[in-house]
Amino acid sequence: MAHAETAQHTEEEYTSTGINHRKLLMWVFLSSDCLFFGSLIATYMVYRGQSLVGPYPIDIIDIPITTISTFVLLCSSFSMVRALAATIANNQKGIQIWLLITALLGAIFIGFQVYEFNLFRSEGLYIYTNLFGTTFFTLTGFHGAHVTLGIVWLLGLFFVARKGRLGPKTVLDVEIAGLYWHFVDIVWIVIFTLLYLIGGFDAGPTAVIGPAPSMVPLV
Amino acid sequence: MSSQSHGEHSSHPTLKQYVIIAIILFAITIVEFFIIWPYNRIGAASTPVLIILSCIKFAIVIFYYMHLKFDRRLLTWIFLAGLALGLVVSMALMTLFSSVYATPAPRPYAAANAVPYVHGEEGHEVASEAGHQEPVHASAEATHSEAESIGSAGESASSGEVDLGMEVFAGIGACGACHTVEGVAAGVVGPDLTYIGSEAASRKPGMSAEDYLIESIKDPEAFVAEGVERAMPGLMTAAVTSHLTDEQVDGLVAFLLEQK
Numbered sequence: 160m161a162h163a164e165t166a167q168h169t170e171e172e173y174t175s176t177g178i179n180h181r182k183l184l185m186w187v188f189l190s191s192d193c194l195f196f197g198s199l200i201a202t203y204m205v206y207r208g209q210s211l212v213g214p215y216p217i218d219i220i221d222i223p224i225t226t227i228s229t230f231v232l233l234c235s236s237f238s239m240v241r242a243l244a245a246t247i248a249n250n251q252k253g254i255q256i257w258l259l260i261t262a263l264l265g266a267i268f269i270g271f272q273v274y275e276f277n278l279f280r281s282e283g284l285y286i287y288t289n290l291f292g293t294t295f296f297t298l299t300g301f302h303g304a305h306v307t308l309g310i311v312w313l314l315g316l317f318f319v320a321r322k323g324r325l326g327p328k329t330v331l332d333v334e335i336a337g338l339y340w341h342f343v344d345i346v347w348i349v350i351f352t353l354l355y356l357i358g359g360f361d362a363g364p365t366a367v368i369g370p371a372p373s374m375v376p377l378v
Numbered sequence: 379m380s381s382q383s384h385g386e387h388s389s390h391p392t393l394k395q396y397v398i399i400a401i402i403l404f405a406i407t408i409v410e411f412f413i414i415w416p417y418n419r420i421g422a423a424s425t426p427v428l429i430i431l432s433c434i435k436f437a438i439v440i441f442y443y444m445h446l447k448f449d450r451r452l453l454t455w456i457f458l459a460g461l462a463l464g465l466v467v468s469m470a471l472m473t474l475f476s477s478v479y480a481t482p483a484p485r486p487y488a489a490a491n492a493v494p495y496v497h498g499e500e501g502h503e504v505a506s507e508a509g510h511q512e513p514v515h516a517s518a519e520a521t522h523s524e525a526e527s528i529g530s531a532g533e534s535a536s537s538g539e540v541d542l543g544m545e546v547f548a549g550i551g552a553c554g555a556c557h558t559v560e561g562v563a564a565g566v567v568g569p570d571l572t573y574i575g576s577e578a579a580s581r582k583p584g585m586s587a588e589d590y591l592i593e594s595i596k597d598p599e600a601f602v603a604e605g606v607e608r609a610m611p612g613l614m615t616a617a618v619t620s621h622l623t624d625e626q627v628d629g630l631v632a633f634l635l636e637q638k
Contacts, residue, residue, distance in 0.1 A: 178450050186453045190460025197464030201471040213495020226411045233407065236443055237400040244393060283495075341443045345436050352432035356414050357425055363492045363564075370425050371418035 185335045189342045196346050199301060200353060203294040208361050210289035219282045220359035221275070228271035229351050232306075235264035236344045239337045246325055246333045254320045254333070261340065262313040265306050272303045291361075295354065302350060305343045312336050390445055399442050406431050490544060494564030543633025546626045553630070556613070559637055568614060569606050575638040591631045595619050 174180055238261040245253030276296070286296040316336055319325055325333060360371040391399070410431050418424050441447040446454045544562060547553045553571075554563025560572040578587035582601050585593070593600050598614040608614075622630070 176450075176452060178452060183453070183456075186456050187460075190457050193457075193460040193464035194467060195464075197468040198471070201468035204468075204472050205475040211491045212493045215495055218495045222411070222415050226407065226415075229407060230404070233400070233403050236403075236439065237396065240390075240396050240443055241393075244390065244396070247390065338444055341439055344443075345439045348432050348435045348439070352410070352428050356410055356428050359414075360418075363494060370422050371414050373418045373421050 179331060181335060182331060182338075185338050189338065192342065192346075196298075196301070196349075199294075199298040200349065203298050203354065203358075206290040206294050207358055208364060210291040211364065212289045213363060214279075214282050214284045214288075214291075215363045216291060216295075216354075216359050216361040218362075219279055219284060220355060221278075222355055222359050224271065224275070225351065225355050228268050229347065231264050231268045231271070232344050232347050235261050235268070236341055238264060239340045243330070243333050243337050246330050247327060249326045251320070251323060251326070254325050255317060258313055258317040258320055258333075262310050262317065265310045265313065265340075269303060269306055269310070272299065272306075298354070299350065302343070302346055305346070309336075309340050309343055312339065390448060391442055395442070399438060403435055403438060406435050490562060492561065494558070494560075496564075539629045539632035540636055541633075542626065542629035543631065546622065546630050547633055551619070551622060551626065551630065559634075569603065571634060572637055575635045578635065587635060588631055591634050592627060595622070595627055595630060 174183075176183060238257050242254060242257035242261060245257055279292075284292045284295075286292050313336060316325065316333060319332070357370070410428055413419055413424055413428065420427060440457065446457065547557075547559065548563055554565055556565040556568035558564050558566065558570045558572060559574075574591070575587075578590050581603055582590050582593075590601075596619060597616050598619070599612060599616070602608055619627070
């Protein structure tokens with residue numbers, strides 16, 4: 160414990176900005192990750208509707224299923240803040256339970272993504288099939304990789320918590336993981352809106368690219 | 379609470395606030411879903427409305443769940459700087475490639491080379507067996523004339539006409555919404571027109587292919603081809619094509635005559 164109380168885990172530690180260096184680092188990283196995902200999203204939007212071969216988004220995008228997985232990810236953000244609250248309150252059982260639930264919800268989200276990717280493959284959409292496949296799999300794949308990394312991180316924290324090493328003095332450990340986790344959530348908020356709600360009705364190049372049709376398609 | 383000892387910049391929202399935030403996020407997502415599913419309820423407004431709603435969710439998460447609102451102002455600036463830079467880069471990219479201001483009209487070359495997607499066995503076969511070579515194959519027969527006409531646009535009047543006809547077919551004429559011409563459009567409501575160029579001449583006794591096509595476009599109810607069942611009330615009527623100019627109709631005829 161003496162080790163934990165040294166500079167590493169006390170927020171009173173002196174820094175020129177008054178912000179713990181690890182926390183600052185995480186925010187700078189998240190800031191740069193905005194550029195990373197921004198570029199991938201822009202690439203998707205640039206090539207939106209440019210595919211010459213099907214399947215096109217309207218053929219395979221399943222909005223109800225993805226809405227459910229979006230809910231799962233939103234729930235995981237809530238359980239993450241509960242884990243942080245439990246850490247602050249030194250509620251050992253709470254820390255473990257909420258961290259585990261968060262990791263589990265993340266894993267369910269990944270499960271949905273694996274299901275979706277497999278479905279798309281069985282419908283004939285591979286990463287090399289068309290521009291839609293290339294940009295879609297690159298963007299959502301990198302997001303999925305972020306979530307997976309987050310799950311590993313949370314499980315790591317869970318095992319640290321099982322040994323009773325998480326508590327008010329190590330709030331920052333949980334807080335930084337939480338920042339990363341919430342960021343992954345907001346990236347998905349953007350992806351869900353642009354690729355599914357808005358772009359999910361895009362058909363081939365013979366059709367008009369724009370808002371979703373206002374009638375239920377007959378065919 | 380030990381969080382108190384960290385000063386104002388480390389305080390966190392209460393449990394009750396977190397629950398309220400979660401409910402708001404859920405509610406916005408549900409609203410978003412029902413705006414668009416199973417059909418778009420608010421028309422062209424859906425795109426800006428959905429973007430605004432997702433921005434609200436984005437802001438709620440970063441300010442409350444990531445507690446930027448309660449943290450040092452510097453962190454907000456650091457994050458917003460990256461976010462703004464990301465947005466600028468994205469917008470610049472999209473503007474350069476004109477996907478922001480792109481007209482929602484189909485591009486002739488893309489339209490001419492598109493391969494429609496069919497659900498189920500057929501679509502699977504196309505994708506798994508032919509893979510990405512499919513477009514070349516499919517476009518070879520259906521669009522050899524269009525490919526030429528795009529390459530040598532304006533060289534001869536007829537290739538320009540075919541070109542125009544294809545644009546009308548896939549674009550403002552909206553023919554492709556109901557009719558299929560392989561490689562151009564994949565409508566399934568009306569008869570398949572992929573081979574209309576070789577069939578038109580023998581459809582109506584005593585009528586040339588060209589006259590038959592003009593009549594079929596301008597007055598679709600005058601003659602119904604064998605094996606075609608008309609819907610009640612009829613979908614394909616003169617009203618559907620009345621907005622086309624004579625030039626566009628001639629283009630369509632030229633284009634359809636090429637579909638052999």
